[in-house]
Amino acid sequence: MAKTGDKSGGSGKKGLKRKAATEEPQEAAVAEDGATESGVQPPRAAAFPPGFSISEIKNKQRRHLMFTRWKQQQRKEKLAAKKKLKKEREALGDKAPPKPVPKTIDNQRVYDETTVDPNDEEVAYDEATDEFASYFNRQTSPKILITTSDRPHGRTVRLCEQLSTVIPNSHVYYRRGLALKKIIPQCISRDFTDLIVINEDRKTPNGLILSHLPNGPTAHFKMSSVRLRKEIKRRGKDPTEHIPEIILNNFTTRLGHSIGRMFASLFPHNPQFIGRQVATFHNQRDYIFFRFHRYIFKSEKKVGIQELGPRFTLKLRSLQKGTFDSKYGEYEWVHK
């Protein structure tokens, strides 16, 4: 009862503090009451009993208050620790220990056993005998057919056009209700080496099927974040007819290696460096980012790049051994 009298007398915050104090055991409460009565609000020297946690306070407002106060304290401590560390580093100067490397997903990842070692004999033998061997031996040069699913809308059509300017020696044909299984033999007879089908859903392209033609693997990707040329900020002028270079980043595992070779076989093997255009397929955490840039060497340590063509990200959904056959195909890898 005496306590309630105190509460009614006090100001808002003080009253709250006293209320909070009542949560704790009596001795601590009495001491703090004495402190607050002196008129100064001392810093909370937490005299909580062990086993007490802020989350056990039933009242939401009080709980929130205690929590914010605790958070502020934590922040102060953290800042103080940082400052101290910085001072120590400066004091040591050159002898300071190297800065600790922050942990990221990429450097904490479990080592994948299927990583391809470039000097491996088996890998070299596989490469010499797989479906892309003829491309890498310069026996065939790529000829690409780009098409869409039925009744494409504007975005998809424009993406196909822009893709055909990026990939040299490619042709766009519209699908007018033809079945893929019927298109493929025709393509083979006309010497196409690759078939790209852009799947569309609700007026946006959302899938890409890449099929290497004579009897090569078929990869099905989910396509997202498609940006057409006019949507790219600070872009350069349209790409020229020069054959671009290719950059394939982070295709390390066996699966990645075969997909990387698939991408490489889309472009002719003799890039024209005069054109200074580069197409990049960068694999990061299983997302393949495609970019198309024009570069210029300002000095031997600095290069400037300017984004040109369309950009999109792909995520592999399935890799199939033969050409496109969704029912009876033999799947090498399927995303679960």
Next chain:
Amino acid sequence: MQSDDVIWDTLGNKQFCSFKIRTKTQGFCRNEYSLTGLCNRSSCPLANSQYATIKEEKGQCYLYMKVIERAAFPRRLWERVRLHKNYEKALEQIDENLIYWPRFIRHKCKQRFTKITQYLIRIRKLTLKRQRKLVPLSKKVERREKRREEKALIAAQLDNAIEKELLERLKKDTYGDIYNFPIHAFDKALEQQEAESDSSDAEEKDEEDDEEEVGKREFVEDDEVDESDISDFEDMDKLDASSDEDEDDKSSSEEEDKALDAQHKGKTPLKGPLRRKRAYVEIEYEQETEPVDKAKTT
């Protein structure tokens, strides 16, 4: 007793019929035995005791008939006749079964049967063509993948990666002679100079041996003083440093650079050997970058 007019007066026209749907212009009949789909006096299955319909089940067409004699037996009310798969024969069957029936019902039955066969043909044709398979997307999975893609994009640091790769390719000399940066020229020149000095040392040693064997006296210059070598290399380093700074700061002028390059490519790769053989004065050269393909950018 079954009186059609009474039924129609109550249901069709004025009061509530649970099969009737009204729109602003038309009334429709939702009854499954309705011949046309409209709510009319002549096509209401409830208000006509003699009625017939065509119904289709799983690709098979049936003719359903109702007569007033069976109005008391709801279980046996509708008589069902399976129609022939052949269109003409089925029409004959309809005629045969509905002989002496009112013209309206006969006509409407045949019309309905025609429409049904047409859409069945269309179904069969469409199933042969490619069918669009709808794959359900899990919203949770989509959201998760979108977020992961954003994070992967940030982690990828694409621009830096591409620039690094391009610079590496430049260092490895995949671009050949297209780009000509002075540091590269110096490095090449250094290597060349070392090679030359090795070969020239070997040659001179041979010559000296021969001459000494002959016994001639000759005053030979002192080429291989270490100090001059060291001083030369020190100057080389200084020049490299200054050239770096100049490249970074100053703009390019083609002529000077080409002249320098010509000097480099021409007779002596370096000023080093030159300096060694003659008295020299230290001169600072300004190295300026070649504007690579400035004219070529469009």
